[in-house]
Amino acid sequence: MAHGDITHIDIPVDDMDRATSFYGTVFGWQIAEMPGYEGYPMWQAPNQISGGGFAARAEGFQTMRSYVEVDSIDEVVASASNAGGSVVQAKTPISDTSWFAVIADTEGNHLGLYEGITE
Numbered sequence: 001m002a003h004g005d006i007t008h009i010d011i012p013v014d015d016m017d018r019a020t021s022f023y024g025t026v027f028g029w030q031i032a033e034m035p036g037y038e039g040y041p042m043w044q045a046p047n048q049i050s051g052g053g054f055a056a057r058a059e060g061f062q063t064m065r066s067y068v069e070v071d072s073i074d075e076v077v078a079s080a081s082n083a084g085g086s087v088v089q090a091k092t093p094i095s096d097t098s099w100f101a102v103i104a105d106t107e108g109n110h111l112g113l114y115e116g117i118t119e
Contacts (some may be wrong), residue, residue, distance in 0.1 A: 007114050008051035008067040016041060019054050020114070060088065060110075065102070067112035073101045076113055091115075 012021035020031045020041060029043040031054075042053045056063065070076045074089045080103045081087065088110055089102035098116035105111060 003069060003071045005069045006066050007069040008112070009050070010055050010065045010067070010112065011043075011052060012057035012061050012063065012065075013054045014057050016054055016056075035091045049108060063110075065110055067100065067113050070113050070115050073099055073113050073115045077103060082087075 011019065011023075016039075023029050023043060024031055027048055031041050031043045033039070033041050037053075039055065040053050041057060042051060044051045052067075077087055077091070084106040086104045088104050089100070091099050093099050093100045094116075098114070100115075101113045102110050103113065
């Protein structure tokens with residue numbers, strides 16, 4: 001993936017089993033928990049490119065959230081802030097080589113950022 005590509009979509013759910021059944025049936029998505037990410041089932045679309053996860057609906061997470069691949073979360077957060085946006089979730093580690101953050105655009109929409117090191 002390159003800087004600016006949509007890389008992941010989180011879907012807020014109230015009932016994991018119900019959501020897993022619905023999306024698996026309607027779209028044929030393969031849905032499974034991965035080691036280290038228990039309680040966060042991830043889905044894979046048939047194109048093997050698109051994917052995301054199901055996360056418990058919570059305050060501040062009521063609608064689907066797309067994540068954009070970025071070269072540097074720190075640079076994008078600064079750029080977004082300078083352009084009138086704001087930080088919703090500061091840069092947070094996912095693993096030793098990947099991080100996420102959430103920003104709000106000037107219209108109040110939340111957008112996730114993903115930075116990862118590939119070798």
